Amino acid sequence: MTDMTEAGGTAAGAASPGRPGAAESVASPRDSRTPGRPRISMTLVLAGLVLLTLAAATAGVAAGSVDLPPGQVWGILLHRIHPALAEQSWTQVRETIVMDVRLPRILLCGVIGAGLSVCGMALQALVRNPLADPMLLGVSSGASVGAVAVVVFNVTLFGVFSLPVAAFIGALAALVAVYFLARSGGRMTTVRLVLAGVATAEVLSAVAGFLVVTSNDPHKTQSALRWMLGGLAGTTWTVVWIPAAAVLAGTVVLLGVSRPLNLLLAGEEAAAALGLDVHRFRAGLFVLVAMMIGTIVAVSGSIGFVGLIMPHVVRLLLGADHRRALPACALLGAAFLIVADLVARTLISPEEIPVGLLTALVGGPFFLWLMRRRAR
Template sequence: MATLAVAAEKEEREDGREPRTFLVAGVLVVALVVALVASVCLGSTRVPVGDVWSAVVRGVTGDDLAPGTHDLIVWRLRVPRALLAALVGAGLGLVGTATQALVRNPLADPYLLGISSGASLGAVAAIVLGVGAGGAFGLGLSAAAFAGALASFALVWAMARRGGGFSPLRLVLAGVGIGQFLSGFTHYLVLQAGDDQQTHGVLFWLMGSLGGAQWSTLTAPLVAVGLGLAALLARARALDALLMGDETAAGLGVDVGRLRRELFVVTSVLTGVLVSVSGAIGFVGLMVPHVCRMVVGGAHRRLLPIAALFGAVLLVVVDLVARTALPDQELPVGVVTALIGAPTLLYLLDRRLERG
């Protein structure tokens, strides 16, 4: 591992991207603050920045929210939703980066590997069976989504390792097949929902929604994203080595099997928690690492925090668009990410093909 650390440090000194990374991080932090403020101010009711600040101060200090003002809209509805969007976006950026390193495929994401399909199946089962609100902080839904994510990825992993060894291509193919299989069960459960209103709610949630954000729902994603970022940063050097192939990584002192198991757990936990609070939101985990690599390179010590920041900014902006694009109607967040993400991804792929 010492050899790996020396090589990575030499690369960082030689490529000159370290100063650029700090600049990009600073720009993204400012952009995130601006996006959060805009998300809280704008909506069906526009709230002046001064009123937002007053409501936040009263909420933080524990003072009573002023009746007849914008305090309730700001503190109880918009601030939790904006923060949840930032946390989910950051988590999706991290999951996408880790998944692409896991399978050495820049087109991989939790959907491609069946993780999101398993998490969605678990969460929908909890909703339809009426156990989604169980436990503190809604952990019934989170636990069901995590169990589904873990079970689906375990099945995909077992399929990928059949016959010994490990094949990233076999992992992707198994993920696609099992993901489609689990999606079929999810759709069946949706049809078994108790009434039309519940069916509509589940379908809207499956397309991605942050409308259920409350202060209590922030706890699980905050802990999961924080621990996930710390765990991935601790293995950043090993992730760099893994991209060069198993034999090269093993020669640099990386326990490849253990690393993949760790990535398996981190991605499953993160995906399960994120799906439980926001539903299925596509393209963010696929697109964010692509864009960030173009700016700061592929070294994970730089890539991971930048991907988290960019994912947070992106989803806050997307959620704002979803809430305000149509009058008196809210779009599912997943619809907006697909409309933005698909053309962006095609453009990035076209650029890569042009460069050979």
């Protein structure tokens, strides 16, 4: 039994097919907590996470090569919403820095962090493995192949959107490959899904690496490597809207199917006994999550471990019930990636560290700790 199922308390015991009220017991917030753990108010946790996200976003907009007072940042935002809300006492250059340079980047950071986090939580329920991560499906590696091909071969078919479009096509191709490799006899098992994802990711990573090392242009090689390491430099408002819409729509759908996700924590047999078509549900959610990840990776590059860490932190606060955990996971993931991007921009300023390196430095030790905890 995985740690996730343990976090679900008595969910498995409540899932007996002949027991009255079993469905309600499995999806109940009470059963999604570790026995003996005091219940934390969801409203209190969400309010704290909203404040944390706003504080991180304010710091992210204020800090940079030109430091701005936090009060001035909010003054600029309020003045842009309506001039009567704040009296202008800043230069036009500072307003441009806030509205056109830093704010879109911070918003995209929040969107990507939220999207990776909720995808990670959904995947850990779908494959019933607490070590699952959005990068597990090979979608990130497929996006890397598409993006590296555009950089190395200088493809400009879609103008400024050539790189994200190629990355999305690569991610979609990887999704299709993993989907068909994992299906056998019309069914998709957890083991085949994980093995197909890992194998596909390794092959596609090798292809991307081959394209990089065989490039004759060192500038193109450097650009491709920086994209593969993950980063959000040069973000504009045009880039923000598509991933924001995808993450919002996908999160709403995941919230709508939170009860079936809770049922999966009790095991496939128990979920099927309670009326869930496990294989069809898992296939549909797998496609949804992979499409969300593909859209995210297409604009940010490969940023790992966010979807691994955040779900576990949220479960420690609120338990495993997805109705409570998904909104908190989105907020915490947004705040985490905004802070990580802030550190990446300022740690060795004026140089910038790829944010994927920082998330790996944090996520790697966390992953090892999880493995040792499961072994015990």
